[in-house]
Amino acid sequence: MEQDCDVLIAGGGPTGLTLAILLARRGLKVIVAEKEAAPYPLPRAAHIDHEGMRILQEAGAAEDVFATSRRVARYDFLNSRGKLLLRFDGSDRIGPGGWPGANMIHQPSVEAALRRSLQRYPDAVLCHGWEVGSFVDDGDGVTTRIGTPEGPKTIRSRFLIGADGARSPVRTAAGIAFDDLQFEEPWLVVDVLVDDETRLPAANLQICDPKRPTTCVLMGEGRHRWEFMILKGETAEQVSDDAFVAALLDPWDVKGAVRIERKAVYTFRARIANRWRAGNVLLAGDAAHQTPPFAGQGMCSGLRDAANLAWKLAAVVKDGAPDALLDSYQPERARNLRATIDMAIMMGRMVCTTNRWAALARDLKIGIARILGKQPNGPSGYPTIMEGLIIAESNAAGSYFPQPVASDGTRLDDVLGAGCWLLSRDTLSAAAIRPFAPAIERWLDDRQSDAVLVRPDRYVFGTGDPRDLRAAWEEATRLHPAALADPVAAAREDIRI
Template sequence: MMLDCDVLIAGGGPTGVTLAILLAKRGISVIVLEKEADIYPLPRAAHIDHEGMRILQEAGAADDVMATSRRVTRYDFLNAKGDLLLRFTGSDRTGPGGWPAANMIHQPSVETALRRSLACETLATLHSRWELTSFQDESDFVTAQINTPDGDQTIRARYLVGADGARSPVRKMSGIHFDDLRFEEAWLVVDMLVDDYFRLPTANLQICNPERPTTCVLMGEGRHRWEFMIKPNETAEQVSDDAFIEKLMEPWDVKGAVRLERKAVYTFRARIAEHWRKGRVLLAGDAAHQTPPFAGQGMCSGLRDAANIAWKLAAVVKGEADPRLLDSYQKERAPHLRATIDMAIMMGRMVCTTSKWSAFMRDMKFKLGRMLGKLPDGPPAYPPIMEGAILAGSEGAGRYFPQLMSANGVRIDDILGNRHWLIERDRLTEPALAPFGHSLCEWLDAHNADAVLVRPDRYVFGTGSRDQLHAAWQKMTGTA
């Protein structure tokens, strides 16, 4: 049976296009289906972290994204009086991924950069106005029926990935249900074009006011966002009225400094799909999980999915790994997602308190914590991979491997490439490793290791001797 491609991706948003690029760069043929005619022109996601930027670096889009993104030094939680409850600092400093920790972005610009990069990949094709209507998992391949402007078509692929958003038809057709984590709040999102930056806040803000919980954050170049919690007695039509929005904006004193670009009512939810893989069908991005926006991890989570799936699918398609390797995808990503969502829910519940008494008790708690010096200066660290494609029990296994930079500004990923790395202490003087030798030696010393094997998604497979790591990697991929 002739196949049309190795991997068929439903959904041409950031997750789907990034996955397509990463697969194509590994020699895998990809077709991306996007039901819309063009990129959605208005902002949605507002933030990408350092790890997401590192993934975009591999996809060839990071520099373009950075050109229109903005940095912010802190993230403040204020009460109704404007008193500081909690402050996260250092978001403008370089994170372990080798890029600034927090980058405020304009999503259409991100998607444009990704599609430009995709167009350079001969093994990947994106079809706009093509919509998947049904599919069958036929054991050795997937047969998908597609509606196109030129009539119905059939595509056969080894694997199908549903990166088709929160309402994912692929998820629904697969009979996969959501695990509801019981957070649901309706908010009005207001995006503004900026004419005068000097009159706008320079920090990202959560206003924990029980009368009207509010978010105010930077976005990509030329834009700023406000989000207002909708009260139980208010309707979407009511809060979306321009006069209502103008009244909401009055306390910010920015009239004449900004112009309305977009208004939308969203229900912020926390949900995780019960299965992320079913036979030859996988889910990624919002199709697999949805998180409230308070931690800024929505797009980041989809990019991490793409990085995790890409190297595994490529290895399986090429016959370099047993298909059971794909079972590690959900095992590795779901705990990270739950931690991400838990953090977002914690922030959301702190912000969304509408009881004045509860808000008073919250304020007292944070005031005491500040006096005792027990408040964090940043969000809690995400958990390492505890189960999956790692050498469990070895020092550092499952942790994120930092992107090192040479003295002349060269990043290690650009030198060592997109495959797995086996880095040995006694080979640090070799030309490729020498510019990073000192930092690599420090990392090995800190983990009491002679060698480290770093996975293609830049998580540590394990540490130990070269032979031990080589044998364990072969066993894990099923090629021993």
């Protein structure tokens, strides 16, 4: 049966748009079906980390996003008296991904940047007002019924991706259930436009006050956010009342400095889909997992999904890799995702303590840890890839490969481009690589390796002898050598495989 596209993506949010761009860059024909008639204009996600920015870099949107984002050095947890409990410092410094560790963003601006990038690819189309309905997976592809402003349509695709949010109709229709991780708290989110930035905190804050746990964070340029925990007995209507919100903001002394842009009640949840793939139907982003916002990893997790899934879909559709390659998607992502959710739950339970005595015990425990020098200075590192397309016994396999930045601001990925890299000590003399050679050589020295094979999502496949790595990659992916290209052939022929 003739196909209308290689991949149909349900959902035109950051995950769906990023996935569409990464697929289009690899030569696939993509349709994004977004049920809303127009882009959602109000803020939602607030943070992208260095790894998320690196993914946006590949998607051609990072510079635009960075231009309207703000950096923040500190993430402070304060008790009810305003005393410091815990501080995560230095998040404005450049992270392994080659971008600052914490970038506070305005989600509509992120989506606008992604839409502009998507328009560069004639074989990638974003269709607003398209709502995915029923679908049939016959093994060779998926036939999907879609409601559109012009009437019902039927789209035939090789794969269907549900990137359609927490209530995902695709997930529901595929019969995929959620595993509940037992965190559910209702909060009021208040987003404001800032007229006088000098009157607002310069750090991200968690106010661990049992009377009313509160979050106060920077957003993209010209915006700020407060989140207030809804207490037992309060209703969504009550806490959304203008007078109630004004009373919540009054202690912050920001009257005249801010204007309310949005008020919304959210239930912060922690859940993971028990399957991320059902035949030719796969899930990504909030359709596959939901995390409380305390670690700022909601959007970041969806971007990581897109980066992991894009190159594998392209390998199957375009390069002849076996369909089983996609079975590595969930095992590779789930362990990292579970750790980010566990971190968010830990932070959330610390913040959401409403019992006065439990809060006092928490404060004393944290204070003792600080005296003993056992407090963390940042969130714990998340697990590397432990199983899937890696040489498990190889040194550093599954770890995240850093992106060095040259003295002139050039980043490694922009020089080497998309695809898989085979970097050996012999390649470091190539003119294109020379500005990054010291950083790469240090990385190899630290791991006592002669070469590293870096996957397209920038995780390490393995280290060792270059010829052995090439052979192991071809065996693991079943990709024919003829399908392997080289973006810097003029410099060296053995960098990208």
